[in-house]
Amino acid sequence: MDSNKTTIKDIAAACGVSLMTVSRALQGKPGVGLEKKRKIEKVAETLGYVPHRMAYALGQKSSSMTVGVVIPQLSNTIFPTILQNIESSLSPNGYRILLCCTYDNPIKEFHEISALLERQVDGIIWSPVLEEDSEKAARLILEQNCPLVFLDRMLPSIAADAVLVDDFTGAYDATRHLLDQGMRRIVHLAPRTESYVARERRRGYLAALADGGVEFHDEWILKIGSELQHGREGMNLLLNSGLSPDAIFCFNDPLAIGACMTLTERGIAVPEKIAVVGFSATIETEFAQIPLTSVFQDAIGLGRHAAEMLLSRMINPELKISPRKKILKTNLIVRQSSIKIQGRSC
Amino acid sequence: MDSNKTTIKDIAAACGVSLMTVSRALQGKPGVGLEKKRKIEKVAETLGYVPHRMAYALGQKSSSMTVGVVIPQLSNTIFPTILQNIESSLSPNGYRILLCCTYDNPIKEFHEISALLERQVDGIIWSPVLEEDSEKAARLILEQNCPLVFLDRMLPSIAADAVLVDDFTGAYDATRHLLDQGMRRIVHLAPRTESYVARERRRGYLAALADGGVEFHDEWILKIGSELQHGREGMNLLLNSGLSPDAIFCFNDPLAIGACMTLTERGIAVPEKIAVVGFSATIETEFAQIPLTSVFQDAIGLGRHAAEMLLSRMINPELKISPRKKILKTNLIVRQSSIKIQGRSC
DNA sequence: GTGAAAGCGCTAACAG
DNA sequence: CTGTTAGCGCTTTCAC
Numbered sequence: 001m002d003s004n005k006t007t008i009k010d011i012a013a014a015c016g017v018s019l020m021t022v023s024r025a026l027q028g029k030p031g032v033g034l035e036k037k038r039k040i041e042k043v044a045e046t047l048g049y050v051p052h053r054m055a056y057a058l059g060q061k062s063s064s065m066t067v068g069v070v071i072p073q074l075s076n077t078i079f080p081t082i083l084q085n086i087e088s089s090l091s092p093n094g095y096r097i098l099l100c101c102t103y104d105n106p107i108k109e110f111h112e113i114s115a116l117l118e119r120q121v122d123g124i125i126w127s128p129v130l131e132e133d134s135e136k137a138a139r140l141i142l143e144q145n146c147p148l149v150f151l152d153r154m155l156p157s158i159a160a161d162a163v164l165v166d167d168f169t170g171a172y173d174a175t176r177h178l179l180d181q182g183m184r185r186i187v188h189l190a191p192r193t194e195s196y197v198a199r200e201r202r203r204g205y206l207a208a209l210a211d212g213g214v215e216f217h218d219e220w221i222l223k224i225g226s227e228l229q230h231g232r233e234g235m236n237l238l239l240n241s242g243l244s245p246d247a248i249f250c251f252n253d254p255l256a257i258g259a260c261m262t263l264t265e266r267g268i269a270v271p272e273k274i275a276v277v278g279f280s281a282t283i284e285t286e287f288a289q290i291p292l293t294s295v296f297q298d299a300i301g302l303g304r305h306a307a308e309m310l311l312s313r314m315i316n317p318e319l320k321i322s323p324r325k326k327i328l329k330t331n332l333i334v335r336q337s338s339i340k341i342q343g344r345s346c
Numbered sequence: 347m348d349s350n351k352t353t354i355k356d357i358a359a360a361c362g363v364s365l366m367t368v369s370r371a372l373q374g375k376p377g378v379g380l381e382k383k384r385k386i387e388k389v390a391e392t393l394g395y396v397p398h399r400m401a402y403a404l405g406q407k408s409s410s411m412t413v414g415v416v417i418p419q420l421s422n423t424i425f426p427t428i429l430q431n432i433e434s435s436l437s438p439n440g441y442r443i444l445l446c447c448t449y450d451n452p453i454k455e456f457h458e459i460s461a462l463l464e465r466q467v468d469g470i471i472w473s474p475v476l477e478e479d480s481e482k483a484a485r486l487i488l489e490q491n492c493p494l495v496f497l498d499r500m501l502p503s504i505a506a507d508a509v510l511v512d513d514f515t516g517a518y519d520a521t522r523h524l525l526d527q528g529m530r531r532i533v534h535l536a537p538r539t540e541s542y543v544a545r546e547r548r549r550g551y552l553a554a555l556a557d558g559g560v561e562f563h564d565e566w567i568l569k570i571g572s573e574l575q576h577g578r579e580g581m582n583l584l585l586n587s588g589l590s591p592d593a594i595f596c597f598n599d600p601l602a603i604g605a606c607m608t609l610t611e612r613g614i615a616v617p618e619k620i621a622v623v624g625f626s627a628t629i630e631t632e633f634a635q636i637p638l639t640s641v642f643q644d645a646i647g648l649g650r651h652a653a654e655m656l657l658s659r660m661i662n663p664e665l666k667i668s669p670r671k672k673i674l675k676t677n678l679i680v681r682q683s684s685i686k687i688q689g690r691s692c
Numbered sequence: 693g694t695g696a697a698a699g700c701g702c703t704a705a706c707a708g
Numbered sequence: 709c710t711g712t713t714a715g716c717g718c719t720t721t722c723a724c
Contacts, residue, residue, distance in 0.1 A: 005490055007717060018695050023719065031693055048489035053464040054400040054410070055717035058700045064400070066444070066465065073430060080426040084419060087447050091454075096461050098412070099445040101433050108437075115442050118399040119412065143394035144351055228629060257633055283574060284630035287603055289637070353701060364711045369703065377709055401701035404716045 006047040014043050026051070057120065067310060068116035070100045070109070070126040071151070072195075076227055076254040078280050078299035079127075082151065085303025086125060093311060095122070104193040106133035113137040123147040123310045128155050130195045147313035151306045153196040161313070163305040163326045167197050170295040170330030171204025174277045175249055177293070177332055179212040181340045183247035183275055186214070189234045189255045191226040198251065201279065205249055219243060226251060231258020239266060246274060247338070253278040253285050253294055260290050260337065275338040286335070293338035296331040352393040360389050372397070403466065413656060414462035416446045416455070416472040417497070418541075422573055422600040424626050424645035425473075428497065431649025432471060439657060441468070450539040452479035459483040469493040469656045474501050476541045493659035497652045499542040507659070509651040509672045513543050516641040516676030517550025520623045521595055523639070523678055525558040527686045529593035529621060532560070535580045535601045537572040544597065547625065551595055565589060572597060577604020585612060592620060593684070599624040599631050599640055606636050606683065621684040632681070639684035642677040 008022045015022065017036065025032045025040040026049075032040075057064045069086060071079050087097055098121060100112035106129050116124055117140065124141055126148065128134040138158040141148050150162035178186050188205050191198050202221065209216050219241070224234035231254060238245060239262070250256035256278030263270050270276055270290050278285060281294035305326050313319055354368045361368065363382065371378045371386040372395075378386075403410045415432060417425050433443055444467060446458035452475050462470060463486065470487055472494065474480040484504040487494050496508035524532050534551050537544050548567065555562050565587070570580035577600060584591060585608070596602035602624030609616050616622055616636050624631060627642035651672050659665055 009717075019718080020695060020720095021693085024694090027719090033693065036693090048486060050460065050463045050486070050490060052466065052717050054466055055404055055700090056719075058401055058404060058702095058716095059718040060700075060720070064465070069445075074420075074426040074433075075430055080420040083445075084421055084447065087420075087445065091446075091458075096458075096465065097445045099415075099429075099433065099443045100437075101430065112437075112442075114396065117396045119410070119442065120398065120400055140394060140396070144396060257630075261633055284603075284634075287607060287635050288630075289633050289635055291635070355701075365702080366704095366712085367710060370710090373703090379709065382709090398701050401716090402703075404700095404718095405702040406704065406716075 005052075006044075006049040007052070008049070010047060011040060011044050011049060014047070015040055054120075063122040063314070064120045065094050065096065066098055066119065066121050067095050067314075068098045068100060068113075068119075068121040068124040068126075069151075070102060070112055070116070070124065070128075072104050072127055072129075073101050077252050078282060078297060078302070081299040082303040082306075085300050086307045089304055089307030090311070095311075095314075102127075102129060104129050104191075104195070106131045109134060110137045113140060117141065117144055117146065121146065123149070123314045125149050125151050125306045125310055127151045127153045128195075129193060130155065130199065145317075147310055147317070149306050149310045149313075152302055155196070159323045161309045161324050163302055163309065163328070164196075165297050165302065165328050166330050167200035168204040168207070170279065170297070170332070171201040171249070172208045173204075173330070173332045174279070174293075174295050175205045175208035176212065177334065178247045178249065178275060178277060178338060179208065179214065181247075181275065181338065183340075184214055185243070185245045186220065186247045186249055187238060187243065187245040188221045189231060189248060189250045189259065190221055190223050191251055192223050201251060220245075224255075226255060228254040228258040228261075231255035231260075232262045233258075235259040235262035239268070248274060248276045250276065250278050253280045253282050253292065256292055256294065256337070257285070257288060260288070260292070264289070271336065271338050271340055275340065277338050281331075281333050288337075290337045291335035293335045294333055296333050298328045301328050351398075352390075352395040353398070354395070356393060357386060357390050357395060360393070361386055400466075409468045409660070410466045411440050412442050412444055412465065412467050413660075414444045414446060414459075414465075414467040414470040414472075415497075416448060416458055416462070416470065416474075418450050418473055418475075419447050423598050424628060424643060424648070427645040428649040428652075431646050432653045435650055435653035436657070441657075441660075448473075448475060450475050450537075450541070452477045455480060456483045459486060463487065463490055463492065467492065469495070469660045471495050471497050471652045471656055473497045473499045474541075475539060476501065476545065491663075493656055493663070495652050495656045495659075498648055501542070505669045507655045507670045509648055509655065509674070511543075511643050511648065511674050512676050513546035514550040514553070516625065516643070516678070517547040517595070518554045519550075519676070519678045520625070520639075520641050521551045521554035522558070523680065524593045524595065524621060524623060524684060525554065525560065527593075527621065527684065529686075530560055531589070531591045532566065532593045532595055533584060533589065533591040534567045535577065535594060535596045535605065536567055536569050537597055538569050547597060566591075570601075572601060574600040574604040574607075577601035577606075578608045579604075581605040581608035585614070594620060594622045596622065596624050599626045599628050599638065602638055602640065602683070603631070603634060606634070606638070610635070617682065617684050617686055621686065623684050627677075627679050634683075636683045637681035639681045640679055642679050644674045647674050
């Protein structure tokens with residue numbers, strides 16, 4: 001039993017018929033005697049036969065029934081949820097997922113895209129970094145005629161479907177909310193790498209400041225990273241600098257939680273001294289020590305729509321309709337971390 | 347440019363050489379004139395050539411450089427972290443990940459395993475459900491001679507490598523901790539589906555109760571599910587039943603957080619009236635409204651070790667050493683949600 | 693109903 | 709150094 005995998009050849013030999021008969025029988029195609037068909041199926045089962053999808057795909061230049069998903073990471077934020085929803089939408093249609101993480105590294109990103117193309121994926125769902133190498137990768141995808149859907153982030157220069165969140169408005173609303181509470185020195189904790197999302201949120205933040213008549217200073221944007229630990233570090237840096245902000249608008253929830261941790265540790269009251277707002281409104285934020293104000297993002301919708309857009313392109317490859325763009329609405333969820341008015345009991 | 351993907355045939359034609367020359371040149375194998383080689387590489391680049399890994403694999407019965415990862419879900423708990431660490435360990439070695447979720451459904455699980463085998467994965471990392479269909483799937487994998495590593499959960503009847511957590515001891519310690527605080531009516535919120543992990547944690551819980559001389563009642567185990575909402579529901583059910591527990595040992599953190607939410611909503615003090623303990627000690631639990639006592643699980647180690655074990659088997663397929671089992675230690679992290687002694691200020 | 697031949701993209705194993 | 713042949717597993721012709 002140590003020998004290699006069973007092929008239809010083995011089955012054919014065992015049943016004393018030709019390859020084609022076996023192929024037809026197993027595919028459920030017409031043109032095989034019922035009795036023979038049963039026997040073939042039984043032998044296949046016994047021999048532990050598993051069809052070789054790659055040979056199949058090669059033989060009829062058909063599809064691998066596999067799609068690539070390229071995301072920055074899985075550690076925090078909404079990507080696990082998005083991914084889960086992509087998988088739930090795709091797997092009932094027979095597609096499986098080749099997962100790639102870029103960690104926002106453009107070089108790895110290019111490698112990952114190449115790896116997907118080499119593996120003959122039928123389509124790609126992608127959250128790109130916003131750098132030159134990304135465009136190169138995008139062009140490679142398009143050259144191969146491979147359907148592409150941008151997820152959460154996009155490359156403006158590339159014509160492809162996209163499912164996005166209205167990051168600009170989300171950030172605008174969040175900043176506006178802080179201004180409405182009377183805060184004036186609002187700092188923005190941002191990621192190190194530039195992405196579509198980072199840019200849009202920054203734009204929203206800046207626009208709200210401008211509309212609120214607040215003069216902006218360059219030091220107010222701190223490019224520190226996007227994980228919880230960066231929130232802690234960033235907040236410490238901020239407190240040690242002479243900036244003395246009265247509010248922090250964070251690029252995402254982990255940053256905001258990290259900021260809150262540092263503030264709590266150093267005995268600075270949130271929101272009384274410094275208000276904090278996050279982005280994504282992941283479940284944890286509701287039950288956080290200081291319930292976090294955050295911009296809700298429809299992670300489920302992101303995953304579902306991306307999968308559906310890709311499916312429509314894959315099912316009908318001739319679909320030559322121009323790129324579609326779906327922009328999901330955000331929704332500011334106000335909780336304790338940003339409400340100055342309401343004092344805390346105790 | 348709408349035509350199909352470039353093949354080495356196209357390159358050969360464009361350069362006026364044979365297929366083999368192109369193949370050799372692109373593989374960096376010896377036996378090609380330097381000048382020709384350069385030209386071929388350039389043409390390949392220009393034509394947007396992407397090697398066809400599946401044809402390659404087919405041609406030399408070599409590997410697809412792809413491994414399957416089968417997990418229950420991505421929504422909560424530690425699986426995103428595990429997955430991320432698998433990816434970080436595998437991708438530098440050239441392997442990519444085919445991701446499958448079972449949602450603890452044995453039927454889907456079998457489909458997913460088949461899908462992976464059809465796609466010729468070089469190995470599988472798998473968190474199985476503990477039911478008959480799982481064994482069938484496991485046998486299929488072994489029949490194909492496909493390296494297999496169990497992750498976090500295992501099938502005792504199947505001989506394969508496994509990376510596990512010492513769930514028994516973790517659960518024992520957690521329950522013991524509650525008993526030490528003087529609690530006697532300790533309820534266990536458990537998932538609906540039976541898995542290795544569910545069984546081990548239940549065993550640990552029961553053993554601690556027995557060692558503590560506490561008489562156990564069947565109603566103390568509530569099989570409700572494994573997500574946050576189930577924690578909420580479960581806690582409500584519990585409160586409405588006449589059980590009046592003084593502590594809850596939860597199968598995982600989301601359940602525990604959910605339970606805490608319900609308790610808070612209904613004005614029942616945690617830990618004064620009812621103590622709560624979770625399992626996994628994910629980051630959120632530290633900054634939860636009521637910092638949660640939980641059993642730390644080394645998610646990073648789980649991912650890393652699983653990847654490494656699989657790598658060693660894939661690199662040397664002849665490796666006939668008997669199944670290895672790596673059991674990672676747990677560590678009880680005591681926080682506010684279970685400490686009766688320390689009263690809360692306020 | 694069934695089988696034989698050719699080919700998908702690529703590479704080993706030989707030849708020149 | 710380079711080209712030819714054969715074959716990986718399977719399917720689509722096209723015959724019988």
